Amino acid sequence: MGYQKHVLIFLISLVLTQIISGSEALESLVIASHCTSECGGITIPYPFGIEDGCYYKDKDDHSLNPSMRITCNHTFSPPQPILGNNIQILNISVKEAEIHLNSNISYKCDESDNSSYYYSYSWINLRSFTISSSKNKFVATGCDTYAWFKGKRYGKNYSTGCMTTCNELNDVANDGRCNGVGCCQASIPDGVTNLKTEAYSYNHHTGVEFNPCSVACPVANNAFKFSKQNLTRNLSYYLNEPPKFPVVYNWGIGTKNCSEAEKEESCLCKSNTDCINLTHEQQGLDGYRCDCKKGYSGNPYLPQGCQDINECEAASDECEKPEYCRNDVGGYHCECPNGYHGIGTNTDHCISNTKTKPWLMPVILTAGTGGVIIILLIIAFIAYWRHGERKITALREKNFRDNGGEILHQKVSGMDVLKIFTIQELENATDNYNEANIIGKGGFGVVYKGVISGNQPVAIKRSLKVDPNQVEQFINEVLILSQINNRNVVKLLGCCLETEVPLLVYEFINNGTLYAHLHDEDKVPHLTWNLRLRIASEIADVLSYLHTTISTPIIHRDMKSMNVLLDESYTAKVADFGASKLVPLDQGQLATMVVGTQGYLDPEYMLSFELTEKSDVYSFGVVLVELLTKKKALSNQESELERCLALHFISKMKQDRLFDIVDKNISNGLKEIEQIKKVANLAKLCLRLKREKRPTMKEVAMELEGIKRMGSNVKHSIGQSFDELENFGGHLVEFPTVDDGNNGGRDSDIHSLLKNGR
Missing domain, CATH: 1.10.510.10 (Transferase(Phosphotransferase) domain 1)
Structure with a gap:
């Protein structure tokens, strides 16, 4: 019986967890409900954003184009998220503190009359971005080519490059290798920003007419595969269909490290998060980044911080059976059901108590008819109790819906989470809403004085009746107060939606x-x-x-x-x-x-x-x-x-x-x-x-x-x-x-x- 009870509880909790996690997955990663969460299918998570007030702007950043501001260009179909001066965004990773951009190439092409066309592109020149040295490389193609990769590194000019030659097209391998014949590559160092690439020809491609152009660009690892076709493309190709390649950049927050930002109380890392100083690869950046603690997930830059992960959803391999898994805040553990002992892991199995205590079997057998009747009565009582619990749960869920709980949840999603009080907590706080505790009456409800945990006095507002107008007033007040942060406004501490009438809990002004x-x-x-x-x-x-x-x-x-x-x-x-x-x-x-x-x-x-x-x-x-x-x-x-x-x-x-x-x-x-x-x-x-x-x-x-x-x-x-x-x-x-x-x-x-x- 105990084992079946735990199995049933596990299945119910699993279903509820899936429902909750599904709703959380739909919540955007933006700072406020009015902020756009995506552009052209690309997610725009905070600290990046499109509208004013939706992106992070360091107090020392006085530029007209803050580094975290993104433009959603609707002249394309689908729309394109743009960073800075027309640089297309492919992806933004909050966890890795990376942004993937679509980069142009540099090229120099020679025509038969010795006229030439040269194009050079300067990359992002913002304090908050450096090119990733571990996830990119510098590549150049051509049979008469040398190329430069230039930028700023720790405030000083920096350059590197590579060269490649070949006499005939047949000299070039066609297996994707970039080995210095027709294609060369160079590693990119840490901390480089303000990028510029340049491609040149030694002899204007004389003697290698099959290869009219020299090409160079930084590119993400595994995003470029060399072939002979790269060498035969001419100027018209690059004018009509200029290729672009993804490049990975690192980003950080602010101009202070973690200890400095925390001391100034300006650190964006919220609850259940770690503040991380930028790594060696990002040493060209000032500032820090945030990450969720182990066992938590979400956007660490949002006010609500990171949320606990239910590790049991993944059916941990450590536990002997999935139903033995118990989720903890920030972790999990394995636990045997009633009637068994042990830890419940693959190495320490659950063992039935009847196997280790054989003397119990005669006791059970000799209990006879009286014992069976007692057991049946207990089962009947449990069934009746569970039926009553189900009715109470259903009533509370109905009250939640009738009191506008679902609408309220939609409107305040992305804001700081209010404390949700239980019915029992507020009944205890007000002595079952004793009239002696009434401290005020208004057009929208009665206000009681109460005391919650920790002997904290509160004012509890209870609506006079339940009708659509009252529900709208209740939702309106929660929505408005959740946006107000002012010492001269009464602070909203939380709410309760399970009762027949909605309740708001405020600080008590005495x-x-x-x-x-x-x-x-x-x-x-x-x-x-x-x-x-x-x-x-x-x-x-x-x-x-x-x-x-x-x-x-x-x-x-x-x-x-x-x-x-x-x-x-x-x-x-x-x-x-x-x-x-x-x-x-x-x-x-x-x-x-x-x-x-x-x-x-x-x-x-x-x-x-x-x-x-x-x-x-x-x-x-x-x-x-x-x-x-x-x-x-x-x-x-x-x-x-x-x-x-x-x-x-x-x-x-x-x-x-x-x-x-x-x-x-x-x-x-x-x-x-x-x-x-x-x-x-x-x-x-x-x-x-x-x-x-x-x-x-x-x-x-x-x-x-x-x-x-x-x-x-x-x-x-x-x-x-x-x-x-x-x-x-x-x-x-x-x-x-x-x-x-x-x-x-x-x-x-x-x-x-x-x-x-x-």
Whole structure:
């Protein structure tokens, strides 16, 4: 029974392993999902790449054509991957740190009237490539020929070559030998780059008219086989059908060796990899290369590093039977099934315990009918238990699919791997989702405080219900957070997809929301003006980072004080990306359903349904006013004129009565007053009705940073002098109550929306 159990488990694990390895084989070797993984059937693995951001570029490489950048030339069919100046790529090997290129030849042909044609080609002149000395040779053909192989070696000029002569075509062997008669060859030394080959004739091929041309080129070993036909080709052949031969080059990363790169924390070698200084053959290169550790495979330059190899898939010859093989992390071992002892290898076989303990047989035989019944009951219990386990497993797999697990896997493939938590881990962490552990509720779910292994506090977000919209929000948030790396954004630690509702696990921020601190009389005294100014600057930096720094811009779409958390040092942490949108590089605006929170919504967005980055600018302007005034963005307890904070603030600014609305507890001196005025003017710009007149978040972040450092006489500007904007009687933001006849009532519509909080 035990033996059959292990056989069954082995077969199941083998099938699952094949499924997993098959899906991994489909994953590309690129750095991000938007990167092209192949060109014309040639795989383009990172650190090479085609699009910007998809290839490695050393910080010291200021050239317009970085050595790892590849062009996919679509003028050919199929397309051709090109390196540098029109050099065709045949193959790229990450493991061997080699690149195979299609090389032109050098030739000199003499015509009957003694005119000649000479062609010379200079090879790659990049710091990151040297020709392989062990996998190439230099070859020349001709009966009146000498040829040069030239380049740079360790920074100095280098040259070598060979010569070949023959009197008649019959003198030449036709068995593929290159022995100095009609064909000669030379070895290539280590570390040569910036190659140039030249072919010449001693006597313009006089006396050997059957051989009009001298030819030379470096070529990969075994890629060139000499024949007499090489000697009889004339100039027209080389003009019409110039042959090309593969050449193998070595490449490396950066300009530092392993220890230097690791010390600078710039080393590309990721988890389960080894950093290797370049070999003697590559001494002409600076830098290093990466390789997977023994027992691991994959692309060692990608963020997820190398993955464990299941050695048991190859049915190791060391184990007595394939089912005795047990895969380990980075290796494997042989193991006998239950009821057997031994190691399970070909030299130490598994031996049945009954053979070494014959006294057990009488005991089993005398057990009688009672023993048989007990065994049958145990078998029935195991069968029932396994049936229940299968039902639980099937339910978890269904939940995984329903929660968008397959879609999420496709979208985040190639990115850093999130921790996948089990159901049991999160139930234990939250005391079975005890209501006492609820720390927040929002439009997309409930947030629990929990403690995972190592006594690490976490925040666990649980969706309110399962429907297609909720699944999209869940996938959207994981996708967005997986691309964000910013100290002022709440960090996503992992997720769980096996439950009925999807779960996200975040770092726990222990000091509550900015909203709570602004509107809790016990907490607000801690928010000094300098602290509020710093928080505003940190939020602006995050939004600027989302809009301009990452490869695909992100619009938060629900920027508000309730989505800003504060840690113990009052550092701002922007949270809740459930409503956020990725903005394709070729689109400046998105047509979407209006999503957000009343009081913070961009008026133009509400009317046009067109979402832009300036929508975040408007919402941030409302947060700035909250920081200035300690008032809520929308309050039904206030009078109609004061219900909408944005309108109330603009009204006070137009009346030159800013300090009627500013929080009385934040101004302690002239410097603070000047800073408050400038922040108020900045908020006023952010709240402009027409989005094109609002500043960008990058400009806002720079302005806030300047205000933080300012003295009382420092000037800043966004489009115009802030000294001019301090004239609070100016009409920088217009809110007409009636249609002026020129805009179709649009401004009055916006005014109505703001006034009524819609």
